[in-house]
Amino acid sequence: MMENEKLNRILLVLLSLFIVMLGYGILLPILPYYTERLALKDNLDSSLVNFHIGLLTSIYPLFQLLFVIFWGKLSDKYGRKPIIIIGLIGFIIMQVLTGLATSIAMLYVARIIGGILTSSIIPVSNAYLSDITSETQRTKIMAWSGVAYSSGVIFGPVIGGFLSQTPLHLEYSIGVLHLDRFSVPFLFAAMLGLAVLIIISKWLKNTVRTHKFTAKKISLRFSFSKYFIVLLLLSFVMQFVVTLFETVFSIYGKDELSFNSKQVGLGFMLCGSVMAILQPVFATYGEKIMSSKQQIALGLLITGGSLIAFPFFNNELYVYTIIVIFAIGGALVTPNLLSAVSLISKEHTGRNISIQSSTNSIGQILGPILGVWLISGGFYYPFVIAGLIVLVTMGLVLPLLKLKYKT
Incomplete structure (x- = not known):
């Protein structure tokens, strides 16, 4: 494969990853306001609004988790492009x-459909990148996947x-569908998605399978070392608190700080920007x-x-x-x-990362649920x-953690 052709393929796949995560990010600052509006329209108890926000946040990764292996197997059989x-x-x-x-019910339907179908994009896109790159290139390419x-x-x-x-004063109903200012970001994301779909359909070539989808290799017929269990626990806790924070901050910003969706969005942008910039810096230079x-x-x-410390400050x-x-x-x-997970075993890196x-x-599933449940007692x-x-x-696990290469 020519280098220019490979680069074009990589860029197209990274574009598909970017657009899906853009859609995820668009929802974060809007969900509390949007859910509240729909709940009022459905005459739901206002005390249940936060419950629905947590469940709507959790249901998306739940269905992604349930269907990710299914799409991986299909991509092994038919190639990556059709699944993307x-x-x-x-x-x-x-x-x-x-x-x-x-209605809230329509929002649940949208999230479930999205969770089922979009669960294919991230893992299968990474499998596509794995198919067209050598082992020496793979770490760098996966880093770019993380950037996208x-x-x-x-x-x-x-x-x-x-x-x-x-400021557009949109208000238009068609049957069970309703268009207003909260519709604009989602329809904008849909148009971007359609543009990417057309580009991918026309220019991305399907791959001849060279690497089986890593999630398929997960097996319960092996024992976890204490070291690996500690790493998994730390990974779970970090993802748990990050998604809990994302969910609760959007509600906290609306109800307690009286932020509008633009101010809440700025908070998410700062968080994502700092992590995106500093992760490669710490990974490259931290050990020095x-x-x-x-x-x-x-x-x-x-x-x-x-x-x-977070809830003790209310100044913007x-x-x-x-x-x-x-x-x-x-x-x-x-x-x-x-990095620690990838170094546990050279032979089972894909399995361990999966x-x-x-x-x-x-x-991601449990964090929002616990977060909105705890809100009932106070922010x-x-x-x-x-x-x-x-x-x-x-305090419990770090004494057990010895970060050194183990086979």
């Missing part, structure tokens, strides 16, 4: 249904917050200053401490400052955990309890 196309179609359907929803992923999360909240505050174990310990301490500048500190802690932990990914998904509870979970986990 199905995922993009699902993304467009989800965005249109979300943007035009007139993070960039969507960075720009999505900004676009969502900005477009939801559009401190060991991986020390970076993880410091990152957990910063993450836990910032979560506990202080809130954004603590979000940046929280993101710095996450940026210290995440790349070191991924298991870690599934563990992260469970954290201090989810932040403080999440921070304490991080600090207690750090």
Whole structure:
């Protein structure tokens, strides 16, 4: 394969990853306001609004977790391109249904359809990149995959917050569908998704399978070492508190801080930007200053401490400052955990990373549910309890963690 052709393929696949995560990011600052509007239209008890926000956040990764292996097996059989196309179609359907929803039930349908169909894009896109790159190139290419992923999360909240505050006075109903200003960001994402779908359909070539989808290799017929279990626990806790924070902050910003969706979106943008910029920096240069174990310990301490401190400040500048500190802690932990998992075994790297990914998904499902449940006791509870979970986990497992290469 010519280098130019390979580069074009890589860029197209990264584009599909970016657009899906952009759609995910667009929803983050809008969901509380949008859910509240639909709940009022359905005459639902206002006390249940936060419950629906948590469930709507969790149901998407739940269905992604359930269907990821199914799509991986299909991509092994029919090639990666058709499955990526199905995922993009699902993304467009989800965005249109979300943007035009007139009830909470329609929002659930949109999230479930999106979770089922878009669960193909991220793992199958990474499998495509694996198919067309050599082992020496793969680490670098997967890093770019992470950049595409993070960039969507960075720009999505900004676009969502900005477009939801559009001065256009839209109000139009068609049957069970309804168009208003909250529809604009989702329809914008759908149009971008359609453009990417056309580009992918026309120019991305299907692959001849060279690497089987890694999730297919997961087997329960092997024992986890204590070291691997510790890494999985840390991965779960980090993903759990990050998604809990994302869900609760959007509600906290709306109800407690009186932020509009643009201000909430700015908070998410700061968090995503800091993590995207600092993760490769810490991964490349961090060990020149401190060991991986020390970076993880410091990152957990910063993450836990910032979560506990977060609800005690309501000034906008202080809130954004603590979000940046929280993101710095996450940026210290995440790349070191991924590196440690990848070094456990040369022969089972794909399997181990897939298991870690599934563990992260469970954290994404449980974090929002616990977060909105704790809100009923007051906004201090989810932040403080999440921070304490991080600090207690750090105290319990770090003495067991020896970050060195093990076969």
